[in-house]
Amino acid sequence: MTTGENAGRVVAERNGQGTSPGAAGEGDAVIELSDVTFGYTAAPVIEDVDLAVEAGEYVAVVGPNGSGKSTLMKLMLGLLRPDEGEARLFGEPSHAFDDGERVGYVSQHASAAKEMPITVREVVKMGRFPHVGFGRLSSDDWAVVDEALATVGMSAFADRRITRLSGGQRQRAFIARSLAGEADLLVLDEPTVGVDAESVEAFYDLLESLNDDGITVLLIEHDLGAVVDHADRVVCLNREVYFDGPTDEFVGSDALARAFGAAAGVLGGDR
Numbered sequence: 001m002t003t004g005e006n007a008g009r010v011v012a013e014r015n016g017q018g019t020s021p022g023a024a025g026e027g028d029a030v031i032e033l034s035d036v037t038f039g040y041t042a043a044p045v046i047e048d049v050d051l052a053v054e055a056g057e058y059v060a061v062v063g064p065n066g067s068g069k070s071t072l073m074k075l076m077l078g079l080l081r082p083d084e085g086e087a088r089l090f091g092e093p094s095h096a097f098d099d100g101e102r103v104g105y106v107s108q109h110a111s112a113a114k115e116m117p118i119t120v121r122e123v124v125k126m127g128r129f130p131h132v133g134f135g136r137l138s139s140d141d142w143a144v145v146d147e148a149l150a151t152v153g154m155s156a157f158a159d160r161r162i163t164r165l166s167g168g169q170r171q172r173a174f175i176a177r178s179l180a181g182e183a184d185l186l187v188l189d190e191p192t193v194g195v196d197a198e199s200v201e202a203f204y205d206l207l208e209s210l211n212d213d214g215i216t217v218l219l220i221e222h223d224l225g226a227v228v229d230h231a232d233r234v235v236c237l238n239r240e241v242y243f244d245g246p247t248d249e250f251v252g253s254d255a256l257a258r259a260f261g262a263a264a265g266v267l268g269g270d271r
């Protein structure tokens with residue numbers, strides 16, 4: 001599958017259409033957290049987190065169960081507001097960010113779509129809605145939809161019901177929806193839960209090719225092997241940030257053991 005070439009076509013189209021005057025160039029901060037502290041109760045589950053993700057990066061957030069990864073993601077996306085500090089998305093306070101199509105979100109629960117009685121193309125078409133004001137799609141819009149399907153290698157499944165796909169195929173369909181929406185940032189929360197090993201590898205190859213073509217990728221991941229093999233940068237979280245730096249430095253550091261404690265041996269696997 002030539003995902004790299006296809007991804008290039010869609011991204012070129014994305015850029016060519018110049019939908020967003022504030023489109024992030026390489027080096028611009030896409031996500032910024034400054035001294036962010038947050039708790040659902042009085043006890044913080046995120047404490048004093050400083051983090052900046054720049055356009056074009058491929059960053060993985062890792063940490064043990066309950067370490068605050070999903071909470072951090074919600075703070076980044078403005079779904080939660082910090083108790084202290086500030087979260088910004090594309091330069092705006094995250095909670096006030098209203099340019100939602102720039103952010104593609106793929107959850108670990110793609111299975112939630114299992115009951116949707118619609119085809120893959122219809123799912124991907126939804127990505128165009130913010131661009132067409134929920135009106136009819138033009139032939140150019142449909143071309144973007146079809147390019148997005150091609151990019152993720154799902155053209156052959158375009159007319160198949162989303163209910164009749166494997167977990168990995170479904171995740172691809174949701175990525176295609178984000179591409180059709182011309183997302184600059186893809187946020188993925190443990191996207192390969194329940195996906196078979198072979199499809200997982202191809203899925204990470206797809207993310208890498210999208211990142212090569214300029215899409216910023218933020219991956220929340222429990223599979224450390226996938227992180228080590230694919231992300232450029234690792235943020236290791238357990239309420240606080242234990243490590244933030246290049247993946248190869250993470251591998252040789254003691255951050256894993258400190259953040260994961262006794263679970264490190266298990267979660268670290270044999271990598």
Ligand SMILES: Nc1ncnc2c1ncn2[C@@H]1O[C@H](COP(=O)(O)OP(=O)(O)OP(=O)(O)O)[C@@H](O)[C@H]1O
Nearest residue numbers: 040041045063064065066067068069070071072222
């Ligand atoms: N809505 C909520 N209300 C109260 N506490 C919550 C809520 N959501 C999460 N928590 C708690 O906040 C802490 C961090 O949870 P979070 O889901 O962010 O961790 P996580 O690292 O994503 O976990 P996992 O890897 O298991 O998905 C946990 O102790 C969790 O029990």
